[in-house]
Amino acid sequence: MPGSYGDGAVGATPLFVLPEAMNAARESRARSTNRARRYLAGYLRSVRAIDLLAVSVALVAAHLLRFGVESRQLQYGLGQVSYVLVTALLVLGWMVSLQLQNAYDGRLVGHGVQEYRQVFQASTWLFAILAIVALAFKVDVARLYVLVAFPLGTLLLLTGRWTARRWLVRQRRRGRLSDRVLLVGDRDHVASLVVALRRTPDAGYNVLGACVDRVSTGKVAGVPVVGPESDVLLKALELEVDVVAVSSSAGLGQTGLRRLGWALEGTDIDLVVAPGIMDVAGPRVLTRPVQGLPLIHVEAPSFAGPQLVLKNVTDRVLAVVTAALLAPVILGVALAVKLEDGGPVLFRQERVGRDGRTFSMYKFRSMVVEADRQLPALLAAHDGAGPLFKLHADPRVTGVGAVIRRYSLDELPQLLNVMLGHMSLVGPRPPLPREVAEYEADTRRRLLVKPGMTGLWQINGRSDLSWEESVRLDLYYVENWTPVLDLMILWRTVSVVLHPDSSGAY
Secondary structure: OOOOOOOOOOOOOOOOOOHHHHHHHHHHHHOOOOHHHHOOHHHHHHHHHHHHHHHHHHHHHHHHHHHOOOOOEEEEOOEEEEHHHHHHHHHHHHHHHHHHOOOOOOOOOOOOHHHHHHHHHHHHHHHHHHHHHHHHOOEOOOHHHHHHHHHHHHHHHHHHHHHHHHHHHHHHHOOOOOEEEEEEOOHHHHHHHHHHHHHOHHHOEEEEEEEOOOOOOOEEOOEEEEEOHHHHHHHHHHHOOOEEEEEOOOOOHHHHHHHHHHHHOOOOOEEEEEOOOOOOOHHHEEEEEEOOEEEEEEOOOOOOOHHHHHHHHHHHHHHHHHHHHOHHHHHHHHHHHHHHHOOOOEEEEEEEOHHHOEEEEEEEOOEOOOHHHHHHHHHHHOOOOOOOOOOOOOOOEOHHHHHHHHOOHHHOOHHHHHHOOOOEEEOOOOOOHHHHOOOOOOHHHHHHOOOEEEOHHHHOOHHHOOHHHHHHHHHHHHHHOOHHHHHHHHHHHHHHHHOHHHOOOO
16 A cells, blocks of 8 residues: 555554645644754754854954954965954854854754764864965964964863753753654563663653554553554654654564655654664764665774773873872871771772772771671661662761762772772772672673773762663673763763762762
C-alpha cells in the first residue's frame, strides 16, 4: 500500500493516514517560527547580547591598551583606515563567525563541551582569516592588539556561555525550556532511552510518551504508551512534540524511517535516531557514507599513545601545583585530625590500580583508630548494593572526619599517590581488593586505566549512586576518556566540593 511502512512492518497501519488532518496541522504549525525552538527564542536573544558585549569589551580593551584614546590608523598598501573602524568591523565579523559556526542553534545550546567548542572555533576562524588577509595584502596589524583581543574575547565568550548555561540547566532541571519528545521502539529499547535521557536533564529532553508495538496501554519506565509504532506521525502532531526519537529496535524498517523523515518535512519536528550502541561518546563515533548508506564506525578505546603520556605528565604537574597551593589547608586538616584524639593523621589502605596492581592509598584519617575491626559488626547495616560498602550514619566517623569528608578534604593526601604514578587526577573510583574479587568480567574493565581522585562517579552523586550506576559511569569513562572530558570533570568537581549538600558525600 502506498505510504505504508514497508520493511519490517507486516500488517502495520499505513504511515500516511488522515492527510487532511496532517496538512492542517502542518499549516497551523508552519505559521509560527520553528515551535521546536521557539521557547528558546528569549534565551538565544540573551546569549547573543552577552556575546556581543563580550567581543565588544575585548576589542575595545585591546584598542585602549595598545593605542590609548588616540585615533590611530591601520596602514595597508597605499591607504590607511582608522583602528576604530577596524574594531567595529571585527565586532561584526566575530558575531558573523559565531553565527556561521551554529553557535546559536537551539538544538546545541546548553550542551557543554560542544557549545564551547563552537565558540572557540568561531574565534579561531575569525583571527585565522585576519592573519591570512594581513599576510596576503601586507597589512601591518598591531600585534599587541591581536594578542589581547583574541584570548580576552574568547575567554569572555566562554565565561558568558558558561554563565548562561548554568541558568538554562537550572531551568531544565525544573522541567522548563526542554524539548518535548516522543520515543519509538520496542519496550526494552524505549526503557533504555528513557533512563538515559532522565540521567541528563541538562540536555533538555522531556519525554511525553512512547509508541511501542504490542503494548497498547500502560507505561514503559514511567512513560505512557500512546500507541503503536505505526501511529508515530499522528501522535507526534497530536502531542505537538519537538523531537521524535527512534531507537534502533523500531519496526519501521529502512523504508518506513525514510518516509517518516519525509513526512516530518515542513513541520518543526526533529527526527533523532538512537543507535543500538550505548555509552559510546562522540570522539569514538565516525559516520562514513558508503553508496548512500551511513555506516557508523566505532573506534576502539585508547589506552596508550601520546594522549596517555600527556595525561600522566599533566596529572603529576597539576598534583604538585595543587599541593603547593593547598599547603595551608593540608596542614590545617592534619593538625585538626591530630588534635581530636591524638591518633595517626594519615590512613593508609590497600587499593587496586591499573591492570590489577595494588598500591597503598593515602587519606586523612576520618574514622576512629582501628575502625576496620568494627566493620564486620556493621555489615548488616550496609546501605548499598553490590560489593561497595556504604553506610549513611557510620558510627566510626569522628567529628573532624565528618567535616573533612563532607568537603572531600580527606582525599587531599591522594595527591601524593598521583605524584607517585599510582593514581590519576581523573579516573574510576579506586576499589578495594575484596570488591575486585567480586567483579564480573565487564566490571573488570575499570582496571584498564588508573583510578582517579575524582571522576564521573563523584560529580554525579558519589555515595548516593547505586552499584550499577557507579559501574556504568566508570566504564563510560574508561571507554571514552579524553583530555577535554578530564578538564570538564575537574571543573565540575570544584563545584561539587563547594556545594556538598547535593554531592552525596558522607
